[in-house]
Amino acid sequence: MKAVIYKKYGAPDVLELKEIDKPTPKDNEVLIKIFAATVTSGDVRLRSSDFPPLFWLPARLIFGLFKPKKKILGHEFSGIIEGKGRNATKFKIGDEVFGTTTMQNSGSYAEFTCLPEQWKHGVIDLKPTNLNFKEAAALPIGSMTALFLLEKAKISEGKNVLIYGASGSVGSYAVQVAKYFGASVTGVCGTSNINMIKSLGAVKVIDYKKEDYTLFNGKFDIVFDAVGKTTKSKAKKVLKKDGVFISVKMLTKEKREHLLRLKELAEKEKLKPFIDSCYQLEDIVSAHEYVDQGHKRGNVVIEISQ
Known part of the structure; x- marks a missing residue:
């Protein structure tokens, strides 16, 4: 072979x-x-x-x-x-x-x-x-990572979530998973990917080439570093007092239960x-x-x- x-x-x-x-x-x-x-x-x-x-x-x-x-x-x-x-x-x-x-x-x-x-x-x-x-x-991998970390951050309906690196594999799934849970999603990506991130469900997109997300006029319940290129200290500038920072640099566990849930979301056309x-x-x-x-x-x- x-x-x-x-x-x-x-x-x-x-x-x-x-x-x-x-x-x-x-x-x-x-x-x-x-x-x-x-x-x-x-x-x-x-x-x-x-x-x-x-x-x-x-x-x-x-x-x-x-x-x-x-x-x-x-x-x-x-x-x-x-x-x-x-x-x-x-x-x-x-x-x-x-x-x-x-x-x-x-x-x-x-x-x-x-x-x-x-x-x-x-x-x-x-x-x-x-x-x-x-x-x-x-x-499998991008979506399971997104689901595992968002659940670790206690994602739920009504929360404001910022996803840094929203156009990558993990980020593109994180936008969709967070939206599925009823969160309001702000994505951070480059100029050429803005329409892509909006199409996946983000209500607002920050172009990192034109704007520093840490200067954004708003506070978030969760900041998700989906590419491992920002830090908790930077994220704190836009996190609420009890907000949570999560990153792909954290250890994750692949579980069959996660894959089955994501398969179900895909079959319901909630995840693409x-x-x-x-x-x-x-x-x-x-x-x-x-x-x-x-x-x-x-x-x-x-x-x-x-």
């Missing part, structure tokens, strides 16, 4: 398309034919070993001190069940599924992967019926993945180069199989 591997940390050109053996599912695993994957911030960070100084050594000890332990990147996917082990009973052959690999065995930059049906580090479920494979692949661009697996280097520029809107998808 075709797969993209990396044997060393570095720029996008460390990614190589290779022919490797097709995996065989263990007793508790399913074999998934992958139709689509994405380029997440986690993929970029693992490829480049771009970890914060405080966490650099612990991260390298986990993921590989001198070279990557796991050779295939890709944290989210969609596809179909093509095979399964004798103890795997949750899915049927031919089921359309989506979820996260969380680099459990290997990632989703491959034509096939094997994953346990249920395990504590990742989630798989039937694909939302109204999403195509590209949209389904782009749903925003896809910036699509690349073929053969063009994975170009996809990573584009994401490295830091200007992607929503999600970048990798098409693997038809």
Whole structure:
């Protein structure tokens, strides 16, 4: 099968398309034919070993001190069940599924992967019926991160929420999730993304190229840093006295219950993945180069199989 591997940390050109053996599912695993994957911030960070100084050594000890332990990147996917082990009973052959690999065995930059049906580090479920494979692949991680952090901040109806970096993957989902809960959303993004953020449900958009959000004439219950590029000290300038600051730099937990709730929202058309661009697996280097520029809107998808 075709797969993209990396044997060393570095720029996008460390990614190589290779022919490797097709995996065989263990007793508790399913074999998934992958139709689509994405380029997440986690993929970029693992490829480049771009970890914060405080966490650099612990991260390298986990993921590989001198070279990557796991050779295939890709944290989210969609596809179909093509095979399964004798103890795997949750899915049927031919089921359309989506979820996260969380680099459990290997990632989703491959034509096939094997994953346990249920395990504590990742989630798989039937694909939302109204999403195509590209949209389904782009749903899990950004939306689960947004939901987890907003619930941590006790999102509820009537609250005023500011989302910094609203045009990225997590930010674009955070706008929609906050709106679903009945919050009033203000997004912060660049000039070219203002209409996009309004279309997702923001009632006001601050253009960071023209205005410093910390000088905004208003106070918020929640400030959500969706890109890890602002600080709590800055956010305090626009937070209410009992307001909450949350950031993608916080630890999050992927839970099946979150994915099921987000799948339900997607099927009710309350949540829609925003896809910036699509690349073929053969063009994975170009996809990573584009994401490295830091200007992607929503999600970048990798098409693997038809």
